[in-house]
Amino acid sequence: MELEKVRPKSGRAVKMTDIARIAGVSSSTVSRALADHPTIPEATRNTIQALAREHGYVVNRAARNLRQSQTQTIAVAVPLGHEREQLISDPFFLRLFGHLADEISQRRYDILLVREPSPDAHWLGRLVQSQRADGFIIVGQSDQHQALNLAARDYRPLVVFGSELPDQIYCSVGSDNFEGGRLATDHLLRSGRRRILFLGPAELPQIDLRLDGYRQAIGDHGLSVDESFVLPAHFTGPSAHDAVRDLLARGVEFDGIFAASDGIALSAIRALESAGKRCPADVSVVGFDDSDLASQSHPALTTVRQDFPGIAATIVDHLFRRLDGEGTYSSTLPVNLVLRESAPDR
């Protein structure tokens, strides 16, 4: 009964001119009254607002967006460059996305999630041009470095989740991946481990930095890196498990693993256990992220914690500063090592 007003019998949606007619004013006045424009006296404003509420009138956002060239919407864009699978339901992405969404919606903006299945050099330019959002957050720096640089040349409200890379001109926010890798490896070394594997997709910029930190720590301890201990592994799928299994089958000796994610770490531990090795008795393992799994798994995972809420808050803060016309520099946020059972202190 109440809703009848929202969609009158005609089936036609109530629009601004309808309210104007009923109120006996022009649509300009209605527009200004609803926007709390000060040139409309309070009495008129209240009357019109009451009328609009009563008739269930809501501003047509498509029309407003067109006229104002802005949308009160922030887009989170995901290029699916090398990952052919469905990236959106990936837990890591979702965790970051959740915090981003919280931050954005607190600022009363809506969130548009856009997935680009076939990114080329111009996908971001196209997206930006389409006027679907006022600002953009890109998750998936990976192989998009050039496309990002291209788009950032003349488009400002754009922030990228990722590492700061040498020749980048866009604004990025991410964890201190180098220090994370260094911390993790240093911890393993200090606890007496000497033959430490690196497991992860080093072709991704953020992961490559973790690998750099791994190398640094090993060097700092006066050791040298055995390149055959640097193993490629994907975040999902069996590659990490298989890599460890194969190594054990070949009789290679090692006593520590630094994995580029908690998921990879858990896969590795499972591979160790099926080969009869114990973690941490025989092999200590350190993960990365401090995902929900890390504290619940068995053994609980020693891991490098990324500050997701902080990262999301920083990304969104930078983005809104850029919307206000400010410039912002890339940020690198600190990480810290969370000690649990899989790589105890000693």
Place this chain on the structure above:
Amino acid sequence: MELEKVRPKSGRAVKMTDIARIAGVSSSTVSRALADHPTIPEATRNTIQALAREHGYVVNRAARNLRQSQTQTIAVAVPLGHEREQLISDPFFLRLFGHLADEISQRRYDILLVREPSPDAHWLGRLVQSQRADGFIIVGQSDQHQALNLAARDYRPLVVFGSELPDQIYCSVGSDNFEGGRLATDHLLRSGRRRILFLGPAELPQIDLRLDGYRQAIGDHGLSVDESFVLPAHFTGPSAHDAVRDLLARGVEFDGIFAASDGIALSAIRALESAGKRCPADVSVVGFDDSDLASQSHPALTTVRQDFPGIAATIVDHLFRRLDGEGTYSSTLPVNLVLRESAPDR
């Protein structure tokens, strides 16, 4: 250098009339050429499309949305009725959202995430009227039943994640919560447990159905429900932990717990352990959802698995059928019990 074309020196975005002028045709022709309209001969079409590509032209979506009254966008809306916290970063919601987003983006639609911080009876009507999306998925049936019914009276492309309730006129999709509760409780009873707690927020419709299943199973075994064993607990926070702790402190005896979520189950297990009880030796525990945590926790959680990909696929399928003008009935998807350590078979 390439991107110069995307935003010409003037700073003004390329628009359709620009392409039209360059191509020596009218904007109508450009519009139709880009839309692969058959009345435009292939040669002209190709020329115009090439020109558009070369100049980095992209259709302004705000203008198109206004003219066509459609947006190629599905909104996922979250009313934050009783939960004052930030619901979006909640893992349960994100998991469902991820699968929804995968399904929607596969259909080449964008996803708009809208959070309504202060839902009243008309929030959905307002949202629908605002023309920001072509269809709506509502997550958070909880205390919104009346608002949903109100909106569904005359708005069709709307699907709700939740249970089928007695007087509902909207289309909902959800798990068979009743059967889940029955299965979980029946399993505990069959394995010899007799004094079984229910832990969960029974004020939510979906949870209340799980409680009904719990009662049914107990009745089926010829026992009667001890109402003091039905305990309120929230999904987050310490309420589940505290409830179990208090019960143990009062010396109440029990040997089984059916928790309305995996998170609640894990809280309960932690409370048991800090009181010196063992799970499953002293108390068997069954959770709900089969979240990522369930298989990794220690002890691994016996739980009722909800088919998230299936739920998401069904929701989106129903929604698109409704967009095509079809009617759809509410769906209830099967659940199944996953046996792990926290409540073994015997």
Place this chain on the structure above:
DNA sequence: GCGGTTTACGCAATCGATTGCGCAGTTGTC
């Protein structure tokens, strides 16, 4: 070579709200 059909494309209205400018009418000042 002529009527009729088809082809190719342009004109102008339209979607619905926003906003610069300007006009009445009122108030204020000396």
Place this chain on the structure above:
DNA sequence: GACAACTGCGCAATCGATTGCGTAAACCGC
């Protein structure tokens, strides 16, 4: 009482693409 300033509000242009209708040119058959 004359002129200026201000108040309250409407006119009409505008945002940029889409689309129904119309028309000129090309084409066809006989």
